[in-house]
Amino acid sequence: xxxxxxxxxxxxxxxMPHILCEGCGNGIVVNAMLEAMVELELDMExxxxxxxxxxxxRIPGYLKFDSLHTTHGxxxxxxxxxxxxxxxxxxxxxxxxxxxxxIGGNHFLHAARRxxxxxxxxxNNYNYGMTGGQVSPTTPVxxxxxxxxxxxxxxxxxxxxxxxxxxxxxxxxxxTASPLQIKQAVKKALQKEGFRLVEVLTxxxxxxxxxxxxxTAVEMLRWYRENTVALHHAEELERQGVDLSAKVxxxxxxxxxxxxxxxxxxxxxxxxxxxxxxxxxxxxxEEDERLREARRRILEAIERLSTxxxxxxxxxxxxxxxxEEELLK
Amino acid sequence: MSHLTGVRFLQGxxxxxxxxxxxxxxxxxxxxxxxxxxxxxxxxxxxxxVGGVFIQMEDEIASVSAIVGARWAGRKAMTATSGPGFSLMxxxxxxxxxxxxxxxxxxxxxxxxxxxQPTLPATGDVLxxxxxxxxxxxxxxxxxxxxxxxxxxTVEAFNLSERYRVPVMLMxxxxxxxxxxxxxxxxxxxxxTAPLSRRGSKYHFRPAKGSLVPRMQVFGRGYGVHVxxxxxxxxxxxxxADPVIHTKLVRRLVDKIEKNxxxxxxxxxxxxxxxxxxxxxxxxxxxxxxxxxxxLRAGGIKAGMLRLITLxxxxxxxxxxxxxxxxxxxxEMNLGQMLREVERCARxxxxxxxxxxxxxxxxxxxxxxxxxx
Amino acid sequence: MGRIEINQKYCKGxxxxxxxxxxxxxxxxxxxxxxGYFVPAVAxxxxxxxxxxxxxxRRRACGLCQDMCPDFAIDIDVHAEDEEE
Numbered sequence: 001x002x003x004x005x006x007x008x009x010x011x012x013x014x015x016m017p018h019i020l021c022e023g024c025g026n027g028i029v030v031n032a033m034l035e036a037m038v039e040l041e042l043d044m045e046x047x048x049x050x051x052x053x054x055x056x057x058r059i060p061g062y063l064k065f066d067s068l069h070t071t072h073g074x075x076x077x078x079x080x081x082x083x084x085x086x087x088x089x090x091x092x093x094x095x096x097x098x099x100x101x102x103i104g105g106n107h108f109l110h111a112a113r114r115x116x117x118x119x120x121x122x123x124n125n126y127n128y129g130m131t132g133g134q135v136s137p138t139t140p141v142x143x144x145x146x147x148x149x150x151x152x153x154x155x156x157x158x159x160x161x162x163x164x165x166x167x168x169x170x171x172x173x174x175x176t177a178s179p180l181q182i183k184q185a186v187k188k189a190l191q192k193e194g195f196r197l198v199e200v201l202t203x204x205x206x207x208x209x210x211x212x213x214x215x216t217a218v219e220m221l222r223w224y225r226e227n228t229v230a231l232h233h234a235e236e237l238e239r240q241g242v243d244l245s246a247k248v249x250x251x252x253x254x255x256x257x258x259x260x261x262x263x264x265x266x267x268x269x270x271x272x273x274x275x276x277x278x279x280x281x282x283x284x285x286e287e288d289e290r291l292r293e294a295r296r297r298i299l300e301a302i303e304r305l306s307t308x309x310x311x312x313x314x315x316x317x318x319x320x321x322x323x324e325e326e327l328l329k
Numbered sequence: 330m331s332h333l334t335g336v337r338f339l340q341g342x343x344x345x346x347x348x349x350x351x352x353x354x355x356x357x358x359x360x361x362x363x364x365x366x367x368x369x370x371x372x373x374x375x376x377x378x379v380g381g382v383f384i385q386m387e388d389e390i391a392s393v394s395a396i397v398g399a400r401w402a403g404r405k406a407m408t409a410t411s412g413p414g415f416s417l418m419x420x421x422x423x424x425x426x427x428x429x430x431x432x433x434x435x436x437x438x439x440x441x442x443x444x445x446q447p448t449l450p451a452t453g454d455v456l457x458x459x460x461x462x463x464x465x466x467x468x469x470x471x472x473x474x475x476x477x478x479x480x481x482x483t484v485e486a487f488n489l490s491e492r493y494r495v496p497v498m499l500m501x502x503x504x505x506x507x508x509x510x511x512x513x514x515x516x517x518x519x520x521x522t523a524p525l526s527r528r529g530s531k532y533h534f535r536p537a538k539g540s541l542v543p544r545m546q547v548f549g550r551g552y553g554v555h556v557x558x559x560x561x562x563x564x565x566x567x568x569x570a571d572p573v574i575h576t577k578l579v580r581r582l583v584d585k586i587e588k589n590x591x592x593x594x595x596x597x598x599x600x601x602x603x604x605x606x607x608x609x610x611x612x613x614x615x616x617x618x619x620x621x622x623x624x625l626r627a628g629g630i631k632a633g634m635l636r637l638i639t640l641x642x643x644x645x646x647x648x649x650x651x652x653x654x655x656x657x658x659x660x661e662m663n664l665g666q667m668l669r670e671v672e673r674c675a676r677x678x679x680x681x682x683x684x685x686x687x688x689x690x691x692x693x694x695x696x697x698x699x700x701x702x
Numbered sequence: 703m704g705r706i707e708i709n710q711k712y713c714k715g716x717x718x719x720x721x722x723x724x725x726x727x728x729x730x731x732x733x734x735x736x737x738g739y740f741v742p743a744v745a746x747x748x749x750x751x752x753x754x755x756x757x758x759x760r761r762r763a764c765g766l767c768q769d770m771c772p773d774f775a776i777d778i779d780v781h782a783e784d785e786e787e
Contacts, residue, residue, distance in 0.1 A: 003779035023716030027772025069557035077391035081398030110387040
């Protein structure tokens with residue numbers, strides 16, 4: 001077991017510490033997600049993160065993977081293009097409640113409808129945090145934000161239920177108060193095809209909690225623990241006529257096995273047995289060694305057949321392509 | 330499995346679609362809008378035939394976003410639209426410029442503004458092609474005037490987008506898009522693809538030596554590249570608070586087109602050597618302009634024509650040269666867009682014959698206008 | 703015995719680890735560090751389940767503090783030698 005925090009091997013150290021606030025829930029989502037990916041032994045070179053605009057959308061910039069940090073609301077559309085162009089890529093969208101459910105609502109709806117193959121991790125902190133704490137489509141009724149100073153008058157959107165109704169293969173909602181459930185949901189989702197959504201209620205104490213008497217991360221996490229209800233239990237309570245509008249319902253809202261769009265378009269490659277990480281690393285090392293050997297042989301041949309000019313270029317450490325370029329000039 | 334070849338009689342939009350296939354386009358995402366819909370319909374059928382992917386997205390913003398994503402996953406990609414959709418795509422045009430993503434956007438222009446005249450031609454989006462998104466950046470815009478050019482310039486658009494890692498707009502119009510003409514589709518078509526950087530290199534957005542364009546990456550090959558629309562340093566990391574980095578980056582995005590303008594600009598000239606009046610036009614109206622030049626010459630007037638094939642970068646130097654020898658008359662199907670570029674470069678009075686409403690300039694009215702000068 | 707260390711460069715003093723550790727290993731800091739953050743003190747590492755159990759189980763037992771740390775600031779070395787005070 002390594003000494004440092006398990007997430008650090010996946011973070012771009014030269015960019016740390018990150019810009020997220022103290023106590024922000026997004027870091028917890030990262031931990032859970034990375035653990036799930038490690039446990040599944042994913043081919044990390046094939047993982048592509050796609051994000052929009054917002055605090056959670058900044059996460060991929062800190063992770064050592066291919067990533068596309070796009071425009072506000074549109075990561076799901078970009079992700080659709082990436083996945084269809086190369087179905088072998090594992091496309092994970094990191095987005096937020098404002099990015100996905102407000103400006104991105106149309107793309108969210110249609111990707112779920114199409115059952116477009118991607119995993120979407122939506123960090124729902126009930127507001128637009130990056131811009132200072134404005135109301136969002138998921139802000140609960142009556143809560144205060146900078147653009148709902150008298151208390152939010154609008155009923156919020158239930159992201160998980162909308163995704164489920166639209167036809168997504170997997171929809172789960174958990175809060176950062178239960179990191180193990182987040183990891184398990186991500187793990188399960190990564191083993192399915194089609195549109196998979198893991199909505200995570202994350203604490204934003206700095207610009208949201210503070211305006212609603214939950215000034216610290218610890219207080220917000222306590223609030224989640226005290227106010228979440230498991231889905232099956234919620235359904236029973238609703239049947240009894242209990243009003244759950246002030247509560248947060250968590251659980252798995254959809255778990256289907258319908259074909260994803262990649263399969264419907266006939267783009268699924270033959271099922272391959274997933275390689276173990278060690279085998280892949282070995283193969284890559286062998287390939288690199290072969291290339292180095294070939295390079296060496298080419299340089300030797302050039303040396304043998306060469307003029308003083310070429311020998312000078314080799315001495316200067318120029319590699320084969322540069323030497324060719326020079327000779328062709 | 331590749332593009333159609335041989336001598337054919339095709340609709341402009343179809344020729345454009347086949348040009349995309351010939352150029353190596355293997356991803357199309359679009360949204361129906363008159364008069365561009367045939368491009369999407371044709372490619373819906375053809376993309377799977379050539380091993381490509383077609384998807385009709387939920388709106389134009391999704392379409393242009395999907396093609397940017399597809400290019401980063403390694404496939405050349407295109408979308409097609411008209412005025413209202415073109416407007417919607419502008420934020421993403423800026424994103425493609427900032428991230429140096431090669432994409433092609435076809436705008437089959439129609440009467441505007443707003444919903445306007447969906448089934449009639451105009452050339453009212455040309456300035457938007459250059460300045461439609463916010464901030465400073467540069468793009469390349471081409472203007473076809475025949476079904477043959479719908480094929481040829483689409484190929485050229487892809488090659489330019491790859492060479493300069495920039496969005497390229499093909500500014501067609503409803504006439505060129507919907508008319509049918511003889512086309513010669515060659516077997517061999519020259520294509521260019523943005524060269525990839527070495528695995529393990531970290532400075533993904535540093536221009537290649539001697540160039541203003543960085544080498545490209547593709548997702549899934551171990552580059553670990555972070556692509557963002559935020560101002561970024563040469564590693565691709567956000568560096569929004571640094572004026573030096575921002576200035577360097579944005580200047581390079583503009584310079585890589587403007588400083589290479591000489592290599593990119595294409596014009597067609599008829600009888601300009603001794604011309605005393607030069608008709609400056611592009612797109613469908615240029616056909617009327619050519620007919621007018623012939624008639625004027627027959628009547629003893631030394632007329633010539635300059636046709637803009639690249640709208641942007643704009644052939645400023647050539648326009649200035651011609652302005653020094655002749656009167657310039659600009660013909661376009663809008664109330665004065667490329668006119669501004671011509672005036673800027675001519676630095677003298679320029680005559681203008683606009684026509685909106687959806688009808689092409691007739692050679693007769695052009696002749697009448699020139700005779701009155 | 704192992705070692706738990708909080709990375710002074712990354713920790714922003716949110717206090718979640720203090721709340722979530724079932725064994726109350728962490729305690730609130732008295733003084734802020736030089737960056738102005740109240741980095742928790744590792745007051746009772748001897749209580750830590752991960753340190754006590756992991757080397758026998760050969761997998762990570764607990765680690766809840768690390769799961770819940772939004773700044774990836776908690777480093778735990780199971781195999782570190784005891785330091786003489």
